[in-house]
Amino acid sequence: MDVYISPDSVVHFVFLSTRKRLRLRVTPLLIECLEWLDGSASVLELDERYEARASSLDVKHSSSFTSFIQYLYGKGILVRKDWMQHSFCPEKVRRYSRQLNFFLDIEESEAAATALLKRIMDCRVALIGVGAVGSWILRELVQIGFQRFIIVDPKELKLTDRTRNAFFDHRLIGRPKAMVAESFVHGQVLKPETRAVRAPLDIDTNVEELIGSDVDLIINTADEPYIGATSIKLSRYCVTKRLPLLVAGGFDAHLASLSEMIVPGQTPCSDCYAKHFEETLRGWKPISHPIVDRRRGFGGLPSLSAFAASAAVLKIVRLLSERGGDIEQGRGEFLFDQYSIDSFKVERNPECSTCGDLGRLRAHAD
């Protein structure tokens, strides 16, 4: 928060994250006391100091300092100095204090900020694909406190991963990427709970056998056979299980996509997206490319993978937060050329054969 005081004794509290402002007209004495609120004295001590100051200045005051503090606390302007220690052990406080402060800005209450970090620590994530974007997503998830993972990737780390994989280490070339990622998680988080699966997600894979049934969120970054196909498969699974699915990376022509969060019944599903693009791209038909095998022909930059991964992790934080904004419906794309974001809305298709029923059920319940 920023706090400003204008000459007419009006205090402006500015919530920097939401730009929300609260204006209060208070006595000059209370303004003086605001600077005492740095966490070094208890409320009782401050109250005594306030009374002493008031009588030395010989000013009349109706309400107590304590009730002023209570008012500001209720508005989310004040927090207890040790609010993190009430919920987290010292090691977690050391590691996550800056982040808890961030959550406090977003959620605007101690309880909600605490709950958000706890949800992050409890969330069981299935990550499909540890490639250019997937590896960076995992690194960031670990940084912010996720610790329960199922990591699926069929391939081994190779030399050319130097330009794309967040876990690249030339000494680990040849090792399965799922295992490399798993051992990274074990080295970094406080209470790891992981399973590495060295297998592909194919069109005929049984998803539940692959990742198990104890999952809260699936992240798909698998580019083979083709992310569109694996996403439709996973999205259908997620609709039946009512699980959120994040689709990130994996697109050759979408180097820094902001990713798609699919929440069954609330956002379009992969079938809705596929239908939408089938219609909007109807007139866009490239000639069949003279080069048949183009796998080594596409470009990418580590900085764009990092951008895409970061945008994806922001969506996950927003999904788990209480006030992180609406769950967007649509796609966005960061364009390298001028650093612009190209975004467009996609609505749920009420006739969708996969998720249409969920909408009808919801409408009925409403």
Place this chain on the structure above:
Amino acid sequence: MQIEFSPGSHWLIRPSVSVIPVGDGVFDFFQSSTRRSVRFRLSSEIASVIRGLDGRQCLEDICEVHNASVPQISHLMEALHERCAVEPRAVRDAIDAAEHYRVLNFLGDYFPAAELFAAFERLRSTRIAIVGCGAVGSWTAVQLAHSGFENFTLIDGDHVEESNLNRSIFLHEDIGAPKVEAIASALHRISHRVQVRRVREHVHDANGIRALLSEARPDVIVNCADEPSVDLTSEWINDYSQHQGVPYVIAGGYNLHLSLIGMTVSPGVSACFNCSRITLDELEDKSLQGVRRLWRPKRNLGSLAPLTGITSSLATSEVLRLAVRSERLRPAMWNRRGEFNFLTNELSFVNLPPRSECGCTSDGKETDKEQRSLI
């Protein structure tokens, strides 16, 4: 690289370029990495040649099949090469064999095949100095190394603490180590060709920073130092930059839910930090004028890893644009700075033009004239 458009030369449509007929004989050559496109009107014989341009047949042979004129095709190849839509077979083979093929394919949207490897070589050999190796600095260093940069000077006097782990690339085992050492290990895991000068010193003033940079002699400086404040360290680095003609990137940082994207300064070409100050002072929030800000010495500002990721991603891209030293791919953050909003996924920019009062550019006007040299 010597490029030939002769009848015996072999050409192909770049694999990442899609060719879309948009009617009336017009074809859109769409670069999928950067999503830019260029249009050409082609006769039906020439269009047939394009459809078969896979690099296996020479221009003469493929023209014969489709009854097209060889000089016409050679001419078209020159135009398409200049617009990065086609490449000679030999260049494709060299890219395929290169470790950094993805970066090369990407740069290939800006650099015609004849210039591509030279541009990458300039990037690879660029000497980078990173001032301040905290969250954004550590991420930027690692992304640069993944991109192919090999020459680093890291300047930071701090040690890794547990509280750094939630947003920087430092690992649990790095706790207690000097930050420059921890980053150096990370860079060496990526490539043993990377050379790192480690400078374990805090920067306190303009003289100190000038001394350190004069020793490092970087080609590009990245300012990630926020102690005592980004404004102060930028002022100091600006001073060195203007005197020595070395460009720099202000990596920004974060402010609550915003990732800040700093400006890129090429001395004599773009607005400098002092120019930006003049403009920003004019733009200051008028609604809070005449008010006093409450003095709060112990503020705990929040941060979140992905916001660091976004800030460092843009800083890395700016360094890459400076490093290739070409009109074909210029910095996108000259004369502006930006913010990425966590809550809305929006990017916004503020224009910060060169100011004649500052005197850092010759005329103080938007420098659209030919740049002497970008670096």
